[in-house]
Amino acid sequence: MVTRDERDHVEVITHVYTKKNNLTEMELLIKKWKWALHVRDINGRTPLHVAVTHGCLEMVKFLIKKGADVSAPDCGNDTPLHDAVFHANTRGSLDIMQYLIKSGADLDARNRDCNSALHIAVLFADSYRDIGVAIPLLKGGADINLINGDGDTALHIANRRRYSSLEECLIKAGADPNIKNKKGETCLNTKVY
Numbered sequence: 001m002v003t004r005d006e007r008d009h010v011e012v013i014t015h016v017y018t019k020k021n022n023l024t025e026m027e028l029l030i031k032k033w034k035w036a037l038h039v040r041d042i043n044g045r046t047p048l049h050v051a052v053t054h055g056c057l058e059m060v061k062f063l064i065k066k067g068a069d070v071s072a073p074d075c076g077n078d079t080p081l082h083d084a085v086f087h088a089n090t091r092g093s094l095d096i097m098q099y100l101i102k103s104g105a106d107l108d109a110r111n112r113d114c115n116s117a118l119h120i121a122v123l124f125a126d127s128y129r130d131i132g133v134a135i136p137l138l139k140g141g142a143d144i145n146l147i148n149g150d151g152d153t154a155l156h157i158a159n160r161r162r163y164s165s166l167e168e169c170l171i172k173a174g175a176d177p178n179i180k181n182k183k184g185e186t187c188l189n190t191k192v193y
Contacts, residue, residue: 011039018047018063021056030066037068044075052083057095064103071106078112081105085117088133089124098136107142114149118142122157122166131169138173145174151181159187 014036017026026047029036040046048068051059060080064070071079084097101107108116115123121133134154138144145153155175158166167187171177177187 018050085120101140
């Protein structure tokens with residue numbers, strides 16, 4: 001039986017090793033406490049969430065090979081893929097996101113706002129309206145017409161933000177421009193001029 005103090009201690013050192021990309025120490029920790037692979041912090045974030053957030057690709061690979069759940073939701077229902085997509089947009093690196101997709105991450109998992117990874121890709125697209133983050137999600141089979149909490153598809157969001165390259169990419173990939181959101185708007189109604 002694991003004591004509360006022991007669990008709290010393992011949670012802290014697991015997340016420290018993950019942030020520092022310390023594979024050797026993490027290996028020893030998991031050998032001693034297999035459950036350390038799935039230990040959650042106060043926000044429900046697993047070591048995999050932490051590795052993704054800190055851009056530690058080698059740790060991400062290590063944790064997944066050891067059996068980490070690639071689609072584990074945190075307290076906000078964000079999965080490691082949600083985090084990876086956000087950071088792919090802000091850091092410009094797709095490696096972790098692509099590795100999670102290849103490893104079977106649920107592409108259509110929704111967070112507390114009912115946003116999927118594709119919604120996140122469009123919401124946080126950089127100033128160049130980069131389509132690079134959306135393409136691996138689309139190629140991986142993300143539901144292009146999935147609606148979020150507002151009833152918006154990724155196309156509604158791209159259209160509202162005037163991301164013409166993303167709009168074009170989404171339409172070519174099969175996005176339905178006639179889907180109405182909760183306000184009864186199609187993509188033609190959401191464009192801001």
